[in-house]
Amino acid sequence: MKSGMDFLSCLHQDLSLKIFMSLEDPSDLVRISAVSRSWRHFVITHGLCKDLCLRLFPQLSKVDHVNEPTGAIKGPAEAGSSTSRECEVSEREHRVFAFLARGCLSFGLRECISKAIIASSTDNYPEESIVNTLEPRDRVGRRASYWSSKGQKNPAVPETLTYKLVADLCVITEINLRPFQAYFQFGYPIYSAKSVRFRMGYIKSSMKNLVNESFQGSGDDKFVWTYTSQEFPMAQENRLQNFKLPEPVLCIGGILQIELLGRVQRQDMDGLFYICVSNVQVVGRALSPPFGVQILEPSDKFVLEALSYSQPTAPEWPSPAPATTLQMRVRDLEQIVNILRGNVANVVEYGYGFDFDDEESDEEEEEEEGVDIE
Template sequence: MDAGMDFLNFLETDMSMKILTSLEDAADLARISSVSHTWRQFVVENSFWKRLCLRRFPQLVKVARIVEVNNYEVNEPSVGSSKSKEWETLEREHRAYAKLGGRCTSFAVEDCISEAISASSTDNFPEESILHTLEPKDVVGRRASYWSSKGQSDPSVPETLTYSLVSDFCIITEISVKPFKAYFQPGSPIYSARYVRFRVGHPKINLSLEIDSLDESSHDDKFIWTYTSQKFRMTQENILQKFKLPEPILCIGGILQIELLGRVQKQEMDGLFYICVMEHVSGFS
């Protein structure tokens, strides 16, 4: 091939598609898009940025459409021919997924849990509220800082803790949970769960919950879950236990739920099973 010739002009479309679809590095795709107007048009027309993002984060398949917001104004397709509107839609998707793909290549590792939303049950509210799971210290105001479920005679009854994240867009790689050791009870029992599982998603509508609702229910009917992890074994130890997800998970919508499955510890006083979690409930992105 002569120097300076464009190989896209010499290959069948299917072969060009196969070559560019095989790219896994977002930086390579960005460089391809900037080679020439023809190459950029080929990338846009065939939604290569969208394909790359869908391979990395399959939950994006549920995205129905892309809407751009600039300076609090929503930009919808303009009036025109069907061909021009189709190209405008492709351009919008290209910009959105290119930005998403670029952000996903590198991200800061930091705690991404912002606020507690609700617990499926609470034994003594507000003394044992879910709010205490976000405290940075074991003891606050001379009192142990932890959340406690209500007691159950059936050890299989699960519990959930639901949180909002620092942003509607987070990439979660691991979540840490510390079971509570009741040093003030005989034998200092540890009220861990048997297993833990994680879900991420978004509210069905704008979520506005008062603090008083933290003691009521998990509000599961208010959320749509886009990802559910495998079950992880939790050990009955009073240590910060880190649960690393098999791959980074994209959470669009800013909601994380921790499912605590199975109870292992009875309380001597009433013979019921409890689950208790201390501080340092955290998710990292």
């Protein structure tokens, strides 16, 4: 082969395409498109960056078209290239999908919940609100912090918790849940679910002003789901349980719903089954502000918008730390003291919402090293 000969000109187009499509790193596609004009033309005309994004995230199959910032820098005119609309669309898609693929893999991991939206039911609102699940501790001051469902005679009745994420486009990698252990009830029961499942999507435009936490409901008529996960078994254990998705998922629309399937714990006081959650964490990569979406209803397609080509910086998400042995022993000691004081009857009477000392301020915070049991 002569020095400097382009091997693309020596291979059949299908073989060249197969070679280039074997690349799975978006940086490699960007590099090969910079080798020569012919290589760049090959990458763009065959939509290799878009194809890579679709392989990584099948949810992008609903992209209707892409937009980019006004005045985005375009490459120099290529010899013999067409100036047709199709060529301009291919160039634009190449830039947008190349940056999207890089962002989906390289933007910093972070906590992705923005706020709690709605729970399918709440036992005592607002004391046992879904908002409490955003607090990593199971107690704030002297008050327990958790969400509780309403009680049910049938343990098969499911519940849902729905959250707004920090961006309309997020790549979600894992969800962490901690069931609540009622340390103020006899036997320290743990009100977990049997299993969990996750759904991602967006709010219907007609419901955006109606969905809020005080409005109870499953949300099936308020949201459109673009992804539903497999079912994950949940342990009846007082710890932050990690549910890692088999593959990262692109959440289009910024809504995540947790389905809590099946009940395992009956409350002695009323004989009903409950599900209680102490903390929820969603870990992933937020693709805003560089990217946005416009949902095209009722087609369920969307416009992918590149709002800028600057990469945001975000701190890496730390691994969640489980409760220390000291914290667990202090909690047990506190329960023993309550029993010695004769507070067992009160514990059962007040149930989930029991406040250890109503006369003391809830603003008093616990120290990590222990709690005040006087």
